[in-house]
Amino acid sequence: MESEQPPPGIDVSVPHSARRYDYWLGGKDNFEADRESARAVAEGYPPVQCAAVANRAFLRRVVAYLARDVGVRQYLDIGAGLPTVGNVHEIAQAIAPESRVVYVDNDPIVAIHAKTLLRGGSHGRTAYLEADLRDPAAILTDPETTSVLDLSRPVALMLVAVLHFITDDQRPYELVRQLCDALAPGSYLVVSHATNDHLSVEDLAESDAANQRSGIPFRLRSTAEFARFFEGLELQPPGIGSILSWRPETWSAHPRPEAVSMLGAVARKP
Numbered sequence: 001m002e003s004e005q006p007p008p009g010i011d012v013s014v015p016h017s018a019r020r021y022d023y024w025l026g027g028k029d030n031f032e033a034d035r036e037s038a039r040a041v042a043e044g045y046p047p048v049q050c051a052a053v054a055n056r057a058f059l060r061r062v063v064a065y066l067a068r069d070v071g072v073r074q075y076l077d078i079g080a081g082l083p084t085v086g087n088v089h090e091i092a093q094a095i096a097p098e099s100r101v102v103y104v105d106n107d108p109i110v111a112i113h114a115k116t117l118l119r120g121g122s123h124g125r126t127a128y129l130e131a132d133l134r135d136p137a138a139i140l141t142d143p144e145t146t147s148v149l150d151l152s153r154p155v156a157l158m159l160v161a162v163l164h165f166i167t168d169d170q171r172p173y174e175l176v177r178q179l180c181d182a183l184a185p186g187s188y189l190v191v192s193h194a195t196n197d198h199l200s201v202e203d204l205a206e207s208d209a210a211n212q213r214s215g216i217p218f219r220l221r222s223t224a225e226f227a228r229f230f231e232g233l234e235l236q237p238p239g240i241g242s243i244l245s246w247r248p249e250t251w252s253a254h255p256r257p258e259a260v261s262m263l264g265a266v267a268r269k270p
C-alpha cells in the first residue's frame, strides 16, 4: 500500500524518477503523480517494470563482484534511489565490513529515507548527500563525500540507471569524465542505461511519445553512445551488453535482452 501523506515541504504533485522507480520495484514511497507517469511510460514501453527489477539485480551483482572479486572498498553511488532490498552498503559491508559508501540523489524524499536508514544501523562509514549529478564538483568536494571517501584511493563510481535522465544539452559525457578524472587509478565506473537498440522505428516513436507524456525527460542511447561513457577506461569482462547477461547468477527464466532494453558495463580506470 502506498503512503499518501507526503513529508512536509515536498511537492508530490509532479512525478519524480526515484518514486516512479520505487513504484515499479513494488515499493510504497510513491504518489499518484509518480504512478501516473509510470503508467504513461508502460503504455509506450510495456516491459519497463521488468527492466527496473532486472536493473536492480544487475546493481546487486556488480557490487558483489566489486567487493568480492576485485576488492573495492569505496563506493560513490550517484542517483542512488530510494532504499530498497539489497542497498549498496548492505551488499558491500556484508562482504567487507570496512566498505565505505556515499549515496547521492537529487530527490529530497530519498534524502529523508536514506538518512533514516543510515541512522538506524551501525554504518559509520556510510553517508548520504542530497546533490545533483549535473554538478560533479559539488559532489566531489562536499564534506559528506570527503569525510567518508578517500579519493586518493580507488572508488567505484556507480551511475546505475541515472544517465538516461541526463539529456544531451546537460553534457552527460563531460559529467562522467569530470567525475572519473577525480578518481584514483584502479577506480571503477559502473553504468546501466536504457537503450533504443532493440526498438523498431514504430516502437521507438511510441516510447518517445510515452516518455514525453510521463513528465520526466528521458534519453535512450544506442550501444555506440553508451560506449562513449567508457572512453579511456578498461572494460571488464563481459564488456558492454544487456544487463541480463552481465555475469548472470542463473541461466534460467531470463527474458531476452530486448525484453528489458538496458545496457550495463563495468570499467577500470588505468
Ligand SMILES: C[S@@+](CC[C@H](N)C(=O)[O-])C[C@H]1O[C@@H](n2cnc3c(N)ncnc32)[C@H](O)[C@@H]1O
Binding pocket: 016, 017, 018, 019, 021, 055, 056, 059, 078, 079, 080, 081, 082, 104, 105, 106, 107, 110, 131, 132, 133, 134, 159, 160, 161, 162, 165
Ligand atoms: C531509476 S532510479 C535508479 C536507482 C538506483 N541507482 C538503481 O539503479 O537501482 C534513478 C535515480 O536517479 C535519481 N536522479 C535522477 N536525476 C538525477 C540527478 N540529476 N542527480 C542526482 N540524482 C538523480 C533519481 O532521483 C532516482 O533516485
